[in-house]
Amino acid sequence: MQRTKLLIVDDLRENLQALSKIIEQDDREIYSALSGNEALALLLEHDFALAILDVMMPDMNGFELAELMRGAEKTRHIPIVFVSAGGKELNYAFKGYETGAVDFLHKPLDIAAVKSKVNVFVSLHQQRVKVKQQVEALEQSQQELHATQLELQRALKMRDDFMSLVAHELRTPLNTLHLETQVRRLRLQRDGTTAFTPDYLHAMVERDSRQIQSMIRLINDMVDVSRATTGTLSIRTGTVNLAQLVTRIVGDFSQQAQVAGCCLVLDAIPDVVGNWDEFRVEQILVNLITNGLRYGGGKPIRIGFSLTDGYVDIHVQDQGAGIPETEQQRIFEKFERLGNNHVKEGLGMGLYIARQLAEAHGGNLSVGNTPGAGACFTLRLPLAVEQEIKNYSAR
Ligand SMILES: Nc1ncnc2c1ncn2[C@@H]1O[C@H](COP(=O)(O)OP(=O)(O)O)[C@@H](O)[C@H]1O
Ligand SMILES: [Mg+2]
DSSP states (O other): OOEEEEEEOOOOHHHHHHHHHHHHHHHHHHEEEESSHHHHHHHHHSSOSSEEEEOOSSSHHHHHHHHHHHHTTTTOOOEEEEEESOOOOGGGGGGGGGOOOEEEEEEOOOHHHHHHHHHHHHHHHHHHHHHHHHHHHHHHHHHHHHHEEEEEEEHHHHHHHHHHHHHHHHHHHHHHHHHHHHHHHHHHHHHHHGGGGGHHHHHHHHHHHHHHHHHHHHHHHHHHHHHHHHHHHOOOEEEHHHHHHHHHHHOOOHHHHTTTOEEEEEEOOOOEEEEOOOHHHHHHHHHHHHHHHHHTOOOEEEEEEEEEEEEEEEEEESSSSSOOGGTTTTSSSSTTTOOOSSSOOOOOOOOHHHHHHHHHHOOOOOOOOESSOEEEEEEEEEOOOOHHHHHHOOO
């Protein structure tokens, strides 16, 4: 515990020394002042548990000093003991007497009385400090409890929201399929197989397959999230050529991008290979490009590359609203979305899975905003070891 500070004020140095001798103890720090003004300077600087003031001093007497102390917020609550030579009737001269924390000592000083009086004030002060610390600690833990409670409520709400979103996402295509099969059965019963032209059959199979695919994707994502959560999301690596992989993905997307009225701009791809899980890297990039199509406001999405020591960085940059800096960590957590009302958001699993997959490769996934130019996600993947050596020797 911090030492208790005491202030003694007397215009005679001998008196200060004598008083200091009587009241000194290891747990106390004693400050002496030879005048009211000196005392005021000390009072402003320190927090005192007690001030012992000589009443009779030139310039500013003890009562005047006490009056000034009562007038300032910082010193108002410091208990005061006056030391007076006069008779006891003088005791009532100080108007602040009624405020309680005022006491008197008389000259010549009775050593035992001085000691016990000071002890009382010091232990009162120490108790007050202790209580204050306890109250502060209590307030602190209460705040922490409150924060935890809010966090818990948020997590619960997120889980509930997620459940209802999943139910909805699965029910919509399932309902459609269910209805269609019923219609088909009716037509079969009525007209037999002639009810369906080859063109109709083709279109039907395509549509069904798309709907089933999207449900499978959703369920696969849920499986990935649960694997990532339990730490069992694993990758199977092999040699992957970056240019071949990216060209194929962008090719697969071109139709979808056209439908979305948006174009993919592909920078020159460096000729590098990695020891990666091809399907998983594809999954990450597909996620980033899908997000760009979805949240990029239909403007072009650029895919760029850069090489740093032993790594390739793949940048997927859109020209949408971007992601506020305060949200740039959160969106990588599972089920987290910006909560943007202008676009239909998904279930918040994509970036969580993508980052886990990037880390499983020994790489990472991060996001930054290019000022005025939307979000820019960067997937960093380690190059194959031979590649690393080739790069170094080429320098
Ligand atoms: N390119 C982007 N621009 C703006 N916001 C984005 C972008 N990518 C992702 N987000 C925000 O991050 C959230 C989480 O993304 P993600 O994990 O892929 O989940 P989902 O797309 O299924 O909602 C999205 O809901 C969206 O609010
Ligand atoms: Mg997404």
